[in-house]
């Protein structure tokens with residue numbers, strides 16, 4: 001049933017109140033006209049969620065109209081994994097990337113898990129197959145095998161424990177083995193090596209060769225230039241950045257921890273060395289903060305759209321439905337459950 005004019009007007013106002021201050025993405029703005037155009041679709045999706053018993057999980061990098069228009073939960077990989085595991089809904093739509101949808105299916109096998117766009121890969125997850133990890137394991141038989149959550153279900157199934165950007169240092173620090181095979185993020189592996197050394201923990205970290213195409217391009221010289229131009233600047237980086245960048249940042253952490261740091265810190269300016277969606281979220285939730293720097297987009301995250309979410313809820317195409325072999329799913333679940341057991345109580 002089409003929404004009434006009154007319902008569309010009220011939804012327009014709701015969207016506008018949430019999105020008014022978002023202006024970091026060149027060429028996109030969320031003024032009255034834009035929100036008025038989005039409103040019938042967010043109303044339709046929110047009605048479909050009720051009708052179909054669906055929940056929508058949104059990673060902080062997807063477009064703000066998805067997060068604030070139709071999302072039920074928003075956050076980083078760790079938080080959303082917990083929400084997927086807790087969910088009792090018949091359908092979970094994961095507005096993020098495919099490995100996140102796979103993780104939701106691993107943790108909530110009874111649910112139908114949908115991803116809006118099957119092409120939403122990840123340069124890290126796509127850098128290593130289960131076969132390649134098996135070969136690495138054969139070369140380092142005594143190593144603990146630790147996978148970053150940005151990995152395929154096959155890689156998780158071959159791993160002893162999974163980690164996220166919010167708990168990687170603490171979990172690796174707690175492992176009994178000295179030698180750790182950490183996949184697939186080489187730069188995060190470098191950051192782990194440095195951080196554990198700083199903590200006085202003796203570990204040998206061996207990595208595979210993946211990097212995140214969004215975070216691997218930030219450089220320390222640009223940070224120095226920005227500090228010279230903006231006195232009092234706070235630099236906030238994700239651990240997928242290079243160790244050179246991590247070394248000059250004021251804070252390094254998961255997207256959830258980065259948000260918390262900015263909200264709790266008083267500074268004239270912030271430089272966020274991460275995907276632009278996090279700046280959008282902060283412009284919504286901390287509109288008094290000032291951000292400098294360009295806007296780097298994750299091309300995979302940005303494949304999500306309201307239209308694709310609506311179509312998946314109305315009638316999912318086969319490629320939008322996550323399916324996993326049950327034996328593989330169980331083995332992958334083991335590494336993620338081990339993460340939940342080892343993770344600090346509040347990863348933020």
Ligand code: 13P
Pocket residue numbers: 075076077078150164165166212238240253254255256
């Ligand atoms: P977070 O878990 O910190 O949100 O990181 C996910 C990710 O893909 C970062 O590029």
Ligand code: SF4
Pocket residue numbers: 097121122123124125150212213214215240275298299300301
């Ligand atoms: Fe993967 Fe990087 Fe995109 Fe995160 S930002 S989903 S690590 S490509």
